[in-house]
Amino acid sequence: MSNRWRLFYILLLAAFFVLLMSFNQLWELVLGRIFPAEQELIYPRAGLLQLVGEHLLLVTLSSLAAVTAGAGIGIFVTRRAGREFLEPVGDLTSLAQTFPPVAILALAVSSLGFGWKPTVVALFLYSILPILRNTVSGLEAVAPEVLEAARGMGMTPAQRLVRIELPLALPVILAGIRISVVINVGTATIGAVIGAGGLGTPIIAGLVRENPALVLQGALAAALLAFSLDQLIAQVEKALAPAAGRRAGR
Amino acid sequence: MIELAGVSKLYQDVPAVRDLSLKVSAGEVCVLIGPSGCGKSTTLKLVNRMLEPSSGRVLIRGRDVHSFRPELLRRQIGYVIQSIGLFPHMTVSENIAVVPRLLSWPREKIRARSEELLELVGLKSAQYGSKLPFELSGGEAQRIGVARALAADPPILLMDEPFGAVDPLNRELLQSEFARIQARLKKTVLFVTHDLDEAIRLADRIALMRDGRLVQLDSPEDLLAHPAGSFVRSFVGADRALKRLSRFPVADFMSPARAVRLEEELTSQLEAVRGQTHFLWVVEENRPSGWIEVPPAGRAMPDHPEDLITRFDCRELAVNREATLRSALSRMLGQGVKAVPVIDGNGQLVGEISLKSIEAVTEEGSRS
Numbered sequence A: 001m002s003n004r005w006r007l008f009y010i011l012l013l014a015a016f017f018v019l020l021m022s023f024n025q026l027w028e029l030v031l032g033r034i035f036p037a038e039q040e041l042i043y044p045r046a047g048l049l050q051l052v053g054e055h056l057l058l059v060t061l062s063s064l065a066a067v068t069a070g071a072g073i074g075i076f077v078t079r080r081a082g083r084e085f086l087e088p089v090g091d092l093t094s095l096a097q098t099f100p101p102v103a104i105l106a107l108a109v110s111s112l113g114f115g116w117k118p119t120v121v122a123l124f125l126y127s128i129l130p131i132l133r134n135t136v137s138g139l140e141a142v143a144p145e146v147l148e149a150a151r152g153m154g155m156t157p158a159q160r161l162v163r164i165e166l167p168l169a170l171p172v173i174l175a176g177i178r179i180s181v182v183i184n185v186g187t188a189t190i191g192a193v194i195g196a197g198g199l200g201t202p203i204i205a206g207l208v209r210e211n212p213a214l215v216l217q218g219a220l221a222a223a224l225l226a227f228s229l230d231q232l233i234a235q236v237e238k239a240l241a242p243a244a245g246r247r248a249g250r
Numbered sequence B: 001m002i003e004l005a006g007v008s009k010l011y012q013d014v015p016a017v018r019d020l021s022l023k024v025s026a027g028e029v030c031v032l033i034g035p036s037g038c039g040k041s042t043t044l045k046l047v048n049r050m051l052e053p054s055s056g057r058v059l060i061r062g063r064d065v066h067s068f069r070p071e072l073l074r075r076q077i078g079y080v081i082q083s084i085g086l087f088p089h090m091t092v093s094e095n096i097a098v099v100p101r102l103l104s105w106p107r108e109k110i111r112a113r114s115e116e117l118l119e120l121v122g123l124k125s126a127q128y129g130s131k132l133p134f135e136l137s138g139g140e141a142q143r144i145g146v147a148r149a150l151a152a153d154p155p156i157l158l159m160d161e162p163f164g165a166v167d168p169l170n171r172e173l174l175q176s177e178f179a180r181i182q183a184r185l186k187k188t189v190l191f192v193t194h195d196l197d198e199a200i201r202l203a204d205r206i207a208l209m210r211d212g213r214l215v216q217l218d219s220p221e222d223l224l225a226h227p228a229g230s231f232v233r234s235f236v237g238a239d240r241a242l243k244r245l246s247r248f249p250v251a252d253f254m255s256p257a258r259a260v261r262l263e264e265e266l267t268s269q270l271e272a273v274r275g276q277t278h279f280l281w282v283v284e285e286n287r288p289s290g291w292i293e294v295p296p297a298g299r300a301m302p303d304h305p306e307d308l309i310t311r312f313d314c315r316e317l318a319v320n321r322e323a324t325l326r327s328a329l330s331r332m333l334g335q336g337v338k339a340v341p342v343i344d345g346n347g348q349l350v351g352e353i354s355l356k357s358i359e360a361v362t363e364e365g366s367r368s
Helices: A003-022 A024-034 A048-077 A083-098 A101-112 A116-140 A144-152 A157-194 A200-208 A212-240 A242-249 B040-047 B070-075 B092-096 B098-102 B107-120 B138-150 B168-185 B196-202 B220-225 B229-236 B240-245 B266-273 B325-335 B355-366
Strands: B002-011 B014-024 B029-033 B055-060 B077-081 B156-160 B188-193 B205-210 B213-218 B259-261 B279-284 B287-293 B309-311 B339-343 B349-354
Touching: A003 A048, A003 A212, A024 A212, A048 A083, A048 A116, A048 A157, A048 A200, A048 A212, A083 A116, A101 A116, A101 A157, A116 A157, A144 A157, A144 B077, A157 A200, A157 A212, A200 A212, B002 B040, B014 B040, B014 B188, B014 B205, B014 B213, B029 B040, B029 B196, B040 B055, B040 B156, B040 B188, B070 B077, B077 B138, B092 B098, B092 B107, B092 B138, B098 B107, B107 B138, B138 B156, B138 B168, B168 B196, B188 B196, B196 B220, B196 B240, B205 B220, B205 B229, B213 B220, B213 B229, B220 B229, B220 B240, B229 B240, B240 B325, B240 B355, B259 B266, B279 B349, B287 B339, B325 B339, B325 B355, B349 B355
Parallel strands: B029 B188, B029 B205, B077 B156, B156 B188, B259 B279
Antiparallel strands: B002 B014, B002 B055, B205 B213, B279 B287, B287 B309, B339 B349
16 A cells, blocks of 8 residues: 555545444434433533544643653663663563553652643553553664674764664554553543543443443543554554564565 | 784683684785684684784784774675675665765766676576575575675675585585686685685685694695695595695696597508507597597508597597596596597697596695
């Protein structure tokens, strides 16, 4: 698939997504079929598009921070100066992952108050691991003879990183980002508990009012958002690393 | 051009190279050889500061390598390693262009240089320039490795077992191509190998190492003729006399060949040389195709002198003038003859090489 087709596919997917999110009658129709007893089939206080916007803000901010930190730390611990931190950093991020996100959220609230800020912090901490892991394994997977050749030809450490190591590790790093973002979209629904908004809002409202239709509405919308973002990053992956795909024979 | 002065290298107090001194002059191919773990690769890597010596000095063109920044030093020294290390995400042209780009050459000059180098190593630039490394065979990849090392026309080349991972057939091909390129470019080359035949073939001088020390530094001929001590003797092997023969090209030892032309009348051609020789080559359309024994003077010339001709297949018996005495000898032994014809690139008879002349070379070598 050429890059032009990739762009076309992504725009089509985005248009379809926006259309779906604004088509209230369709949601009512479908949810009404599944839950005929419910009076209220869609969340009344905010449109889906607005909730998606809030959700995207949470995901984007936390993922951007996680990419910066994860890739940055990953690069640092694979340099000669940072090598000794490789193991402790790996252990620490694994530990962060074992912490339930709700607990991180609760802890963050105590210092940052309610709203989107503690949610972004919790999501950020939770998103680092896959990115960091993949950055490290992508960089470590660069063949030693390639690095020796780069050094022997007179590249500085920075040139080796930018011209050789990062391009070769990019597919693996992007795969880590993709996993991280998809998980992040799901996890971000818990932000609604502390008033961060987003697609968790109808889920929480549905749980409080014992209305499964609202729960399903939020869950479905979040799943669709996760799928769309997954596709977006997958296409970016392919567009940025064509050589990596053709290298399959290696 | 390259000078190592009393260089030692320790790895955690274990010496890999001990007090080694070596000078490689401009345009010379110096081959470092020895059993594995003898420190030959370590020695090579001290020159472009991939490793730093524990003591002693390394100089190139009279300047201590420590007066250069390592990156700037390495950009003026070509470096070829056994595993090649082509950059998998770059095309062949981009791989060759790496050092010129580091040196900020103009784009047009880089493009022209990359085409020139591909042709030099015997690959068509239109066909190979845009390939990715995974599409290349082992031999092609190693050629690109050499082209990449030569890209910025460095005066010095360091080659660390460059042909070690290639199959024997391709290795020989790469060796002769390297010899051809080196004859043209006259680089100063420090070459590491564990293959004695390769060393004998390519070296102007061989530096034999053992346990980090230089054991003998000599021309291949002298190393084989006068091995210093039992270690060198066993390293070069009992067949050193035979190996030594591969240093000598046939062209330097051949004698003029006398021949009769099959297209002309035989009897008169034979009469003309009767008494002077008893053996003549037979050429047909200027190509050797047999030999003829000349009846000694006094004996009657047979009615059909063609019957005296022994035919042979030129491809099996004749040697090229660029071939070595070793291959000439192997032809003689294989065919059970005492002389073989020497031909030029067009297959024309240019001389002959005899067992006697080869014996003269081996005697000269064993006189020690």
